[in-house]
Amino acid sequence: MPKKTRIGISACLLGKRTRYDGRYKGDRHVTGLFGRSVLWVPICPEVECGLPVPREPLRLSRTARGTRLVTKHTGIDHTVRIRAWIKKKIRELKKSLPDGFILKSGSPSCGLRLPGGRGIFAGALRSAFPDTPFIDEKKMRIPCSRRKFMKAVGRAVR
Numbered sequence: 001m002p003k004k005t006r007i008g009i010s011a012c013l014l015g016k017r018t019r020y021d022g023r024y025k026g027d028r029h030v031t032g033l034f035g036r037s038v039l040w041v042p043i044c045p046e047v048e049c050g051l052p053v054p055r056e057p058l059r060l061s062r063t064a065r066g067t068r069l070v071t072k073h074t075g076i077d078h079t080v081r082i083r084a085w086i087k088k089k090i091r092e093l094k095k096s097l098p099d100g101f102i103l104k105s106g107s108p109s110c111g112l113r114l115p116g117g118r119g120i121f122a123g124a125l126r127s128a129f130p131d132t133p134f135i136d137e138k139k140m141r142i143p144c145s146r147r148k149f150m151k152a153v154g155r156a157v158r
C-alpha cells in the first residue's frame, strides 16, 4: 500500500472546536481535496499549551522584548507558556515530520501572513522546518498555489 501523505493542520480547519469562541471553522474544501489517502495531524497551539475553550481572543504585540502573545482586552501575556509548548512540539515534530502544513489564516498563533509578520507558532514552525511546504486555507483556494503545495507534498495535482 502506498504511504499516506501526512499533513499537519490547524485543528480548527479539521472541524475541531478549538477556536477562542468554540465556533466551527472546519474547511471542507481543503480536507475534501485530499480524500481519504491523507493522514491529518491536527495541532492547536492555543489549546495544547493549556488555554481553555472558550477563551479571550489573543493578539500579537510587537515590543522591544520581541513579539508577545497577549489577550486582546485584558493584556494577559501568554508568551512564555506558548513558547515553552512550541519548543516541545518542534522536538516532537522533528521525530515524525509531516509532509507539509496547512495553517489557519489570520490567527495570531497559526497565521502565515499577518500584517508585520507571522503568528507565533507559524513563525517558529517555518524557521524550524525551512524545507517543508506550508500554506494557509485561503491560499488553498488559489489554483496555482494549491497545485504547488499539493505537488510539493506528493499528491496528485487538482
Ligand code: SF4
Pocket: 010, 011, 012, 013, 018, 019, 020, 043, 044, 045, 046, 047, 104, 107, 109, 110
Ligand atoms: S487558528 Fe490555530 S490556535 Fe486558533 S483555534 Fe485554530 S488551530 Fe487553534
